[in-house]
Structure formats: C-alpha cells, structure tokens
Amino acid sequence: MNTRTLHLLLTLTFWLVLTLVLLSALFALALPLLDEQLLTSWQVQLAETTKTEVILAGSETGLLLQTTQGELLLETSAFSLALSRALTILLAGGMVSAIIYFLRQLVADVSSGRPFSRRSASALQKTGYLLVTLPVVLFLEVFLRFYLFIPAASHNSEFNFTHIRLLSGSGNDVLIYPGFNITLLLAGCFVLVMARAFYVGAQLQTDNDEII
Amino acid sequence: MPIVVNLDVMLARRKMKMKELADQVGISQTNLSLLKNSHVRGIRFNTLEKLCQVLQCQPGDLLEYQEEKP
Numbered sequence: 001m002n003t004r005t006l007h008l009l010l011t012l013t014f015w016l017v018l019t020l021v022l023l024s025a026l027f028a029l030a031l032p033l034l035d036e037q038l039l040t041s042w043q044v045q046l047a048e049t050t051k052t053e054v055i056l057a058g059s060e061t062g063l064l065l066q067t068t069q070g071e072l073l074l075e076t077s078a079f080s081l082a083l084s085r086a087l088t089i090l091l092a093g094g095m096v097s098a099i100i101y102f103l104r105q106l107v108a109d110v111s112s113g114r115p116f117s118r119r120s121a122s123a124l125q126k127t128g129y130l131l132v133t134l135p136v137v138l139f140l141e142v143f144l145r146f147y148l149f150i151p152a153a154s155h156n157s158e159f160n161f162t163h164i165r166l167l168s169g170s171g172n173d174v175l176i177y178p179g180f181n182i183t184l185l186l187a188g189c190f191v192l193v194m195a196r197a198f199y200v201g202a203q204l205q206t207d208n209d210e211i212i
Numbered sequence: 213m214p215i216v217v218n219l220d221v222m223l224a225r226r227k228m229k230m231k232e233l234a235d236q237v238g239i240s241q242t243n244l245s246l247l248k249n250s251h252v253r254g255i256r257f258n259t260l261e262k263l264c265q266v267l268q269c270q271p272g273d274l275l276e277y278q279e280e281k282p
Contacts, residue, residue, distance in 0.1 A: 211252065211255065212243045
C-alpha cells in the first residue's frame with residue numbers, strides 16, 4: 001500500500017470515526033428523552049466462588065461448574081447517566097479521532113518525501129501521549145462511573161486503588177477490576193520514543209538543508 | 213560568522229555569471245546566492261571541489277577567516 005492510499009484511508013477513517021462518535025453521543029443523550037432505559041455494566045469477580053454440579057445427559061458423570069466471574073448490570077433512565085456516557089464517548093472517541101488525525105498528518109509528511117520535520121515529530125509525540133492517556137482514562141472511568149451511579153456506593157464498598165470491593169448483604173462480595181489495556185500503554189511508549197527519534201531526524205534534516 | 217566566502221571576488225576575476233557557475237557546478241542559483249552571502253552553515257567537500265575546479269582556484273581563494281570584532 002502506498003502512502004497516498006494510506007492517507008486517503010486514514011482521512012476516510014477519521015471522518016467515519018468522528019461521525020460515529022458524535023452520533024453515539026447524541027444517541028446516548030436522546031435515550032432518556034425517549035423514555036428508554038439505559039444499561040451500564042461492570043465486569044466483576046466474585047469473592048467466593050460458587051460451585052454447581054452439571055450432570056451430562058445420558059451419563060452419570062458429573063462436571064463441576066465453578067462461577068468466578070460475572071457482570072454487574074444497572075438499569076436506569078437517569079439523564080445524568082446519559083450525560084456521563086455521552087461525555088465518556090466524546091472523550092474516548094475524541095482521543096481516538098485525534099490519534100487517527102495525527103497519524104494522517106504523519107503519513108502526509110512521509111508522502112511529501114520529507115518525513116523528518118518538526119511537524120511530524122510533534123504529531124508523533126501527541127499520538128504517543130494520547131495512547132498513554134487513553135487506557136488511564138478508561139481505567140479511571142470505571143471507578144468514576146461506579147461512584148456516580150451505584151446508590152450509596154461509598155457506604156457499600158471499599159476502594160482499593162486497583163479494584164473496588166462491593167459489600168453484598170448476602171455475604172458474597174463482588175470485586176470490580178477495571179480492565180487496563182497495557183498494549184495501548186506500551187504502544188504509546190514506543191510511539192514517544194519514535195517521536196524523540198523524529199526530533200533528532202528533523203534536526204539532522206535542517207543541518208543537511210543548510211549545508212550546500 | 214568569521215568565515216567569509218569570497219565567491220563574488222572569484223566570479224569577478226573569472227568574469228563569470230552566477231547562473232553560469234551554478235549550471236557548471238550543478239547547484240541551484242538560490243543555494244549559490246546563499247553561499248555567496250555566507251548564509252549557510254557549511255559547505256560540502258564535493259561542492260567546494262567543483263567550485264575550485266570550475267573557477268580554477270584553491271579553497272583558500274574562496275574561503276577566508278576574519279576574526280570577529282568584540
């Protein structure tokens with residue numbers, strides 16, 4: 001694939017992602033106005049595992065089903081949840097759109113035949129920072145959403161930095177572990193190193209241009 | 213910059229025009245003009261070699277060190 005095609009694809013992707021983000025945010029805001037229930041969920045682990053025996057049909061062999069994980073669902077028609085969801089979509093979607101936009105800028109510089117410029121180095125640096133920030137934002141959003149929307153969350157839970165322990169009345173506590181995308185973080189670090197290399201490249205390019 | 217390029221002196225001695233020199237050396241007139249006015253950071257050995265070859269002179273005839281006044 002040549003750089004012109006890649007640039008065209010990235011332009012299309014950028015506009016597509018931006019349109020989808022805006023439509024999704026508007027959709028999230030419109031749902032409570034249409035009296036639709038909003039659903040929010042958290043991936044959870046059970047503090048105590050429950051074991052159920054499964055007997056296979058036509059056999060006396062029993063299998064043990066061990067339940068350790070699940071999904072905590074909250075259904076609400078509160079406008080605040082719609083607003084929070086719309087903001088999350090705009091924030092995360094905006095970051096993804098910005099990453100695509102900066103990559104598009106980099107591809108444009110590469111196709112111009114002068115990839116080592118301050119503009120491309122700056123675009124790479126911004127992409128790197130966004131890639132590092134994105135998993136952190138998504139990680140923190142899980143905690144924030146929990147404390148904003150679970151009724152009396154501060155009384156019914158323990159905050160442990162890496163997870164929240166939701167104290168259940170029935171004795172089986174539920175642990176909420178927000179997912180952390182380490183791949184995005186590593187990709188961000190790699191892109192930041194590349195950005196540094198591009199800054200050095202841009203300096204060498206300037207030196208080369210000023211030597212006849 | 214304490215290094216002065218005496219390209220205009222050599223061009224006058226050889227009765228040569230900038231365009232003619234640029235064509236023979238193989239660099240643009242813009243770059244040659246930048247070099248003449250000492251607006252460049254450096255000069256490559258192969259450019260200097262071509263200039264000396266075309267102008268039939270030594271590098272010292274083109275470049276001169278002048279001490280900066282404090």
